[in-house]
Amino acid sequence: xxxxxxxxxxxxxxxxxxxxxxxxxxxxxxxxxxxxxxxxxxxxxxxxxxxxxxxxxxxxxxxxxxxxxxxxxxxxxxxxxxxxxxxxxxxxxxxxxxxxxxxxxxx
Amino acid sequence: xxxxxxxxxxxxxxxxxxxxxxxxxxxxxxxxxxxxxxxxxxxxxxxxxxxxxxxxxxxxxxxxxxxxxxxxxxxxxxxxxxxxxxxxxxxxxxxxxxxxxxxxxxxxxxxxxxxxxxxxxxxxxxxxxxxxxxxxxxxxxxxxxxxxxxxxxxxxxxxxxxxxxxxxxxxxxxxxxxxxxxxxxxxxxxxxxxxxxxxxxxxxxxxxxxxxxxxxxxxxxxxxxxxxxxxxxxxxxxxxxxxxxxxxxxxxxxxxxxxxxxxxxxxxxxxxxxxxxxxxxxxxxxxxx
Numbered sequence: 001x002x003x004x005x006x007x008x009x010x011x012x013x014x015x016x017x018x019x020x021x022x023x024x025x026x027x028x029x030x031x032x033x034x035x036x037x038x039x040x041x042x043x044x045x046x047x048x049x050x051x052x053x054x055x056x057x058x059x060x061x062x063x064x065x066x067x068x069x070x071x072x073x074x075x076x077x078x079x080x081x082x083x084x085x086x087x088x089x090x091x092x093x094x095x096x097x098x099x100x101x102x103x104x105x106x107x
Numbered sequence: 108x109x110x111x112x113x114x115x116x117x118x119x120x121x122x123x124x125x126x127x128x129x130x131x132x133x134x135x136x137x138x139x140x141x142x143x144x145x146x147x148x149x150x151x152x153x154x155x156x157x158x159x160x161x162x163x164x165x166x167x168x169x170x171x172x173x174x175x176x177x178x179x180x181x182x183x184x185x186x187x188x189x190x191x192x193x194x195x196x197x198x199x200x201x202x203x204x205x206x207x208x209x210x211x212x213x214x215x216x217x218x219x220x221x222x223x224x225x226x227x228x229x230x231x232x233x234x235x236x237x238x239x240x241x242x243x244x245x246x247x248x249x250x251x252x253x254x255x256x257x258x259x260x261x262x263x264x265x266x267x268x269x270x271x272x273x274x275x276x277x278x279x280x281x282x283x284x285x286x287x288x289x290x291x292x293x294x295x296x297x298x299x300x301x302x303x304x305x306x307x308x309x310x311x312x313x314x315x316x317x318x319x320x321x322x323x324x325x326x327x328x329x330x331x332x333x334x335x336x337x338x339x340x341x342x343x344x345x346x347x348x349x350x351x352x353x354x355x356x357x358x359x360x361x362x363x364x365x366x367x368x369x370x371x372x373x374x375x376x377x378x379x380x381x382x383x384x385x386x387x388x389x390x391x392x393x394x395x396x
Contacts (some may be wrong), residue, residue, distance in 0.1 A: 013115065013118040013119065013122055014114075014118050015120055016122065016346070017121050017122055017125065020122070020125045020126070020129070021125070024125070024129070024150055024153060027149070027150045028150060028154075030148070032147055046137065053133075076148075076149070077148050077150060078151075079148070080145030081145065103160060106231075
């Protein structure tokens with residue numbers, strides 16, 4: 001299975017498509033989940049979305065990145081007023097870990 | 108064509124559709140945020156597209172049926188061909204322009220075959236806004252003058268040696284960018300689908316046919332963004348182009364979110380003005396070559 005962090009020729013289009021579909025599915029599940037709550041609660045942090053986002057940020061850097069895309073898509077897909085902070089936390093974790101690994105690999 | 112090649116083409120089509128849909132969803136989201144609205148989720152465009160497949164299929168009494176059904180299929184054919192010729196084969200820009208002009212026939216045919224006055228007005232405006240193609244021809248000519256080739260792979264190779272063309276041809280890049288803006292939804296140049304005429308040529312297309320047009324639009328958006336990035340930034344890899352696609356969508360959303368829909372003659376005159384500027388740039392390059 002190809003590795004998402006090696007962008008470019010090594011990346012297989014088929015697996016990338018699966019990743020996008022998984023991400024879209026995560027968005028959809030997040031949307032469904034957030035409609036159980038009243039609209040627009042900006043200050044509230046959903047524990048489930050936060051865990052999902054952090055897990056997604058970690059998994060995106062492993063061979064299980066297809067599942068990671070699902071988890072990180074979950075908070076992004078939530079209705080307006082939900083999931084913004086959770087998603088940014090997950091994305092930050094992914095970016096930081098990616099940069100650390102890039103720095104480690106390149107020397 | 109062997110199985111691997113076929114499998115790659117299928118994957119490429121799915122990729123273009125998914126990325127195009129998500130970018131158009133992102134476009135709506137950013138526009139909403141600029142206008143201080145919550146906005147739909149970024150998968151909204153995709154959900155809309157899928158929704159149309161579960162709708163009842165009927166045809167208006169006024170519709171001219173063969174053309175009415177054929178036009179959405181032609182839309183898919185046009186943009187799938189453009190996708191394969193541009194992204195897969197990195198073929199000639201002239202063929203891509205030819206296919207782009209075919210899009211006008213789709214818009215015109217959709218509008219006129221529906222029998223709706225709004226559709227007809229959209230079709231007429233589509234022909235009226237053919238001025239948008241003049242900058243495109245001028246851009247292609249300028250690119251040819253500089254790179255001595257119209258093959259996309261040659262243009263990309265040229266940029267790998269001499270640097271991105273956006274630095275050498277800023278006026279052409281701007282004109283092409285305006286073309287991207289005019290193709291995006293809710294654009295100030297979007298007189299063909301303007302809300303003053305309901306949805307223009309799309310007004311009477313619903314159900315499965317609207318779903319087909321939506322798929323075509325998503326692929327079209329992807330192909331045009333890729334063309335801009337390949338021609339002016341020299342990046343032809345579809346994965347490396349992705350961050351630039353998001354960035355360009357962000358800029359287009361800001362422009363579309365902050366500008367009102369222009370009146371048809373204003374839109375056309377502005378595009379003709381841009382075309383004149385690019386043609387003057389071309390003339391200057393031809394004379395002082």
